[in-house]
Amino acid sequence: MTRTAVLGAGALGLTVAYRLAQRGDEVIVLEREPLPGGLAAGFEIEPGIWLDRFYHHLFESDTNAIGLINELGLGDDLLWRRPLTVTLRDGTPHQLDSPTSLLRFGPLPLLDRIRMGAWLAYLRTLRGPARLEGHTAADWIRRRMGARAYDVVWGPLLRGKFGGLADEIAMPWFWARVHDRTAQLGYLRGGFQRLYDRLAERITEAGGTLRLGTEVQEIRSDPSGGLRVETTTGESLVVDRVVSTLAVRLTCRLAPELPDDYRSRHEWGTAYGAHCLVLALDRPLTQSYWMNVNDPGFPFMALVEHTNYMHRADYGGRHLVYLGNYRPMDDPLLRASTSEAVAQFSPHLARINPEFRPDWVTDAWSFSAPFAQPIVTVDYRDHIPPFDTPIPGLWVASMFQVYPHDRGQNYSIDLAERLVARLTR
Numbered sequence: 458m459t460r461t462a463v464l465g466a467g468a469l470g471l472t473v474a475y476r477l478a479q480r481g482d483e484v485i486v487l488e489r490e491p492l493p494g495g496l497a498a499g500f501e502i503e504p505g506i507w508l509d510r511f512y513h514h515l516f517e518s519d520t521n522a523i524g525l526i527n528e529l530g531l532g533d534d535l536l537w538r539r540p541l542t543v544t545l546r547d548g549t550p551h552q553l554d555s556p557t558s559l560l561r562f563g564p565l566p567l568l569d570r571i572r573m574g575a576w577l578a579y580l581r582t583l584r585g586p587a588r589l590e591g592h593t594a595a596d597w598i599r600r601r602m603g604a605r606a607y608d609v610v611w612g613p614l615l616r617g618k619f620g621g622l623a624d625e626i627a628m629p630w631f632w633a634r635v636h637d638r639t640a641q642l643g644y645l646r647g648g649f650q651r652l653y654d655r656l657a658e659r660i661t662e663a664g665g666t667l668r669l670g671t672e673v674q675e676i677r678s679d680p681s682g683g684l685r686v687e688t689t690t691g692e693s694l695v696v697d698r699v700v701s702t703l704a705v706r707l708t709c710r711l712a713p714e715l716p717d718d719y720r721s722r723h724e725w726g727t728a729y730g731a732h733c734l735v736l737a738l739d740r741p742l743t744q745s746y747w748m749n750v751n752d753p754g755f756p757f758m759a760l761v762e763h764t765n766y767m768h769r770a771d772y773g774g775r776h777l778v779y780l781g782n783y784r785p786m787d788d789p790l791l792r793a794s795t796s797e798a799v800a801q802f803s804p805h806l807a808r809i810n811p812e813f814r815p816d817w818v819t820d821a822w823s824f825s826a827p828f829a830q831p832i833v834t835v836d837y838r839d840h841i842p843p844f845d846t847p848i849p850g851l852w853v854a855s856m857f858q859v860y861p862h863d864r865g866q867n868y869s870i871d872l873a874e875r876l877v878a879r880l881t882r
C-alpha cells in the first residue's frame with residue numbers, strides 16, 4: 458500500500474487525498490490551519506451560521522467543482538441565481554454583465570460600447586488562447602477595444618487585482634476570464650466550508666487521516682528510500698510519496714534538496730495576498746451583488762453584497778458585505794486589525810450610498826491570506842513546473858500551476874484529478 462502525505466487541505470489537497478484514499482492508499486493530510494478548506498474556508502458569524510472568509514461563487518462552466526459537489530451528495534444545496542453585477546464609475550453603479558447592459562453603459566460613447574462588445578464576442582467564440590500568447594492584456598485591449606474602454610472598464614479592474622503589475626498580465630488570462638464567465642452564479646447554501654468538511658469526512662471514512670493545525674517544516678529524502686516530512690509540532694513521518702499543494706515557492710523553501718536549476722526555473726514570479734473586510738449591517742448598502750469599484754480613490758477594489766445574492770434569513774437577518782483587495786504580500790493592510798480596516802474603509806461607503814452611517818455596522822471581521830493571487834505575466838507559462846520534481850516521490854500540484862485560467866476551486870479540483878490520474882497510471 459502506498460503511503461502518501463498530502464500537504465495542504467484546500468480544494469486541491471483534499472481532492473487528491475479523497476481519490477487516493479478511495480483507491481485504498483494510506484493518506485495523511487497535513488494542514489497548517491485548524492480547519493480544512495484553505496482559501497475557500499469559512500468562519501462562523503454565530504454558532505452554526507457559516508460564511509466564506511473570502512467571497513466565493515461558481516460559474517456554470519466550473520464542471521469539475523459542480524461534479525464533485527454532486528458526487529458528495531451536496532448537489533441539492535448548490536443554488537443557481539443571476540444576481541446583479543455593476544461597475545461603479547463617476548459615482549454611479551452601472552449594470553455591466555450582459556451584451557444589452559453593455560449597450561446601455563453610459564460612461565462609454567456608443568461606438569466604444571459596440572467595439573468592446575464585438576471584441577468580447579470574439580473572445581467568447583475563440584476556443585483556445587493560442588493566438589493570444591505573447592500579448593499583454595493591457596496592450597491587446599487598448600488596441601482592439603480602444604483606449605477609452607481600457608481606461609474606463611478594464612484598466613481599473615486589472616489594477617485592482619494586480620496593482621503596479623497590471624500592464625504585464627498575459628492576454629490568455631484575460632481570455633479565460635471572459636470565455637468561461639456565466640451570468641448564472643452557483644453558491645453552496647451554508648458556504649463552501651460544507652464541501653471541504655464533507656471531503657474531510659469522506660477521506661476519514663476511507664481510512665485516511667487529517668492532521669489539522671500541523672504545519673510542515675521540511676521535506677527530505679530518507680535513507681529508507683522514502684521521504685521524511687517534519688512538522689513544527691515535532692512530528693516526523695516517513696512516507697513513499699509527498700504531494701505538495703502549496704505555492705511552488707513554498708514547496709521550494711520546504712525541500713532544500715531541490716536543485717538550483719529547478720529553483721531558477723520554477724521558484725519564480727510573484728504572488729499577491731488577499732484581504733477581505735466583512736461587514737454585517739442592519740440594512741442594505743447597495744442593490745447589487747457584485748460591484749467593481751472603478752472610480753479612483755477607493756481603498757477597496759470590489760464590494761460584494763452577499764445578501765443581495767443569498768437570502769439574509771440564512772444569516773440571522775444580517776446584511777453581509779465584503780470589501781475585497783489583492784495586495785503585495787508586504788502591504789500593511791494584510792496585517793491590519795479589523796478595527797483599523799473598518800476605520801480605513803467605512804468613510805468611503807458614503808461615496809457609494811450617501812445615506813450610509815457607521816452605526817449601520819453591527820459587526821465586522823477581516824481576513825488576509827498570503828499567496829492568494831498568482832501574477833500571470835506573459836512569461837508565466839514557461840515557469841509552471843510539471844507534476845513531478847527532481848526529488849523521487851515529491852510531486853507538486855498547486856493553483857500556481859493553473860493556466861491560463863485564474864485560480865478557482867474548479868481548477869484546483871481539475872488539477873487534483875489530473876495529478877491522481879498521473880500517479881495511478
Ligand SMILES: Cc1cc2nc3c(=O)[nH]c(=O)nc-3n(C[C@H](O)[C@H](O)[C@H](O)COP(=O)(O)OP(=O)(O)OC[C@H]3O[C@@H](n4cnc5c(N)ncnc54)[C@H](O)[C@@H]3O)c2cc1C
Pocket residue numbers: 464465466467468469470487488489490494495496497511512513514515671672673674702703707731732733781826829855856864865866867869
Ligand atoms: C478573495 C478570493 C476570492 C475568490 N473567489 C473565488 C470564487 O468566487 N470562486 C472560486 O471557485 N474560487 C475563488 N477563489 C479561489 C479559491 O479560493 C482557490 O482557487 C482555491 O480555494 C484554492 O485551493 P487550493 O487547495 O489549490 O489552495 P489553498 O486553498 O491555498 O490550499 C493550500 C493549503 O495549504 C496550507 N498550507 C500552507 N502552508 C502549509 C504548510 N507549511 N504546512 C501545512 N499546510 C500548509 C494552507 O493553509 C491551505 O489550507 C477566491 C480566492 C480569493 C482569495
